[in-house]
Amino acid sequence: MNSSYQESKQKPSKSQAQQRRQMENFEFSQLAKELPLARAISGQHIDKTTMVRLATAYIKLFNTFGQSRRAYSPADYYYGSDSAWTTNHLDLLDGFFAILDRQGDVLYISETISIYLGLSQVEMTGNPLVDYIHEQDVTCFNSALNYCDRNWPQMCNVRIKSSLTKRANKDAVRASPGYKVLRLEITMGLNSSTRMIACYPMPTPVLSTVTIPFNSFVIITSIDLRITYADEKAQQMLKSYYSTDGNIKGMSYYSLIDVADTEVISKMHFYIFNLGAYKTPYYRMILNQTSTTFYVESSIFRHTSVSSKQFIDSVTFVSLVL
The missing domain is CATH 3.30.450.20 (PAS domain)
Structure with a gap:
């Protein structure tokens, strides 16, 4: 009798256990209201x-x-x-x-x-x-x-x-x-x-999905950064004295960069193989066949297309003029 009486004292009744659960659930529901979450989320069930x-x-x-x-x-x-x-x-x-x-x-x-x-x-x-x-x-x-x-x-x-x-x-x-x-x-x-x-x-590395701001220009290169395309604005700003017609197509992208900032492009060139997309800090490009430079910030995308069962890699620079 004594042992059963002690056990009954130690074990809470069903009503007491239910009451404790209700109190606990209430406290957690109050806690949910204080969390730094949107109400639509905090109002959902969270364990x-x-x-x-x-x-x-x-x-x-x-x-x-x-x-x-x-x-x-x-x-x-x-x-x-x-x-x-x-x-x-x-x-x-x-x-x-x-x-x-x-x-x-x-x-x-x-x-x-x-x-x-x-x-x-x-x-x-x-x-x-x-x-x-x-x-x-x-x-x-x-x-x-x-x-x-x-x-x-x-x-x-x-x-x-x-x-x-x-x-x-x-x-x-x-x-x-x-x-x-x-x-x-x-x-x-x-x-x-x-x-x-x-x-x-970063946006999806497909050029058709990238917004080109009005003060930006686009250059596309091969995977070794040899320029294969430059839009009209890029051609006007970056006409090179290294070529007879001033066309930058076929040149290395490195040749258009201020020598003090080539490390920025070198670092990008390394990471673009793994990341597929990259955004640079500011760097300087050489302006219009002179030694004058201007700052840009580039969003860069590596794109791999499949043609005749061959993978063709290209790197696209969308550069914002600062």
Whole structure:
């Protein structure tokens, strides 16, 4: 009798267990409302383990950005510490935005990642970003992450997992199926323990899908960067004194670059084989048969077409004049 009486005291009744579950579910539902997620997402069913992971990331985010509320200044807005700096601002980016802690874990990532990569904001928050980066690009990413500071931001081009690449144009042979190439612009947050990253997906490397701004020109080269095509604007700006008619077709792209910036193109030439797409930092090109130079920023795409059972590689430069 005594043992059965003690067991009955230790074991909660069904009504008590049910009441505890209801209280627990209520607390988790309240927690979901406080998470840095769109209401449409937080209102969906999220398992409790995921909820704890998201809440932990949110606490870290609050500790970094939510401790003080100073008067508004342009610097506050730029570095993300102003109280009015919300996800509405992040939605205006032509891409998506992420905040990482010192270990590289995602404290925040904007919901627009689902548009560009098909990945989930819920899935990524609280997990290391390197888990989604192609293994061959992790070293490049870590280098940019560790060497950036407030006055010296870093940029890198990396492949990140995507569930949308299955919809890619079948005529383009992709170097890395299941990944998309992104340009990451990385800067330090409010302190050395955070990194703020603006992520810009590169367009599909098929020229017909790329928008050409009015202040840009197009050059297409073979895989060894020998020029095979240049539009009219490129021909006018880059007429070369190395040829009798001033035509740049047939020349090496390197010969049009200021010697001090050839390393930019050399680095691109190396990465384009693996990435398939690349965006350069600023570099200088030689203007109109003179020693005068001008700055450009190029979006570069490697395209592989199939003709008569042969693979034909080309590299397309869409260069924005600064």
